[in-house]
Amino acid sequence: MSNTVFTTDELEMPCPECKGKGEIVSHGKSTSCTKCEGKGVIMTGLGQTLLHFVKKHL
Amino acid sequence: MGQASDGNDFFVIKAEENGVNVIGLTRGSDTRFHHSEKLDMGEVMIAQFTEHTSAVKVRGKATIQTKHGEVKSD
């Protein structure tokens, strides 16, 4: 793992339910996406590893 | 890491193109997407259902092997 560069899509991906918007619009009403809890993205294992590492050492 | 629900019951996902997404859904009444993994062509993921994950969604072209047989996604 020398000179490893992460791109954002290796850390998270757009939520397929809300297409990354974090909200679902139906009948002109917008509600927070329950699948991603309104974040619009789902973290990967690498993303979670990095987040846990940063939280631990912050 | 949670315990597998059924001993050594695992499944295999092999990506047949770049950018295949494997998405884990939470166990329980509300099924959230709690984990995603991106596989590039030829990459293999071996996974189990655990106390946290009760379903998996595969997006993109992949071969999936389970104890019930093989299935291909597009």
Ligand SMILES: [Zn+2]
């Ligand atoms: Zn969403």
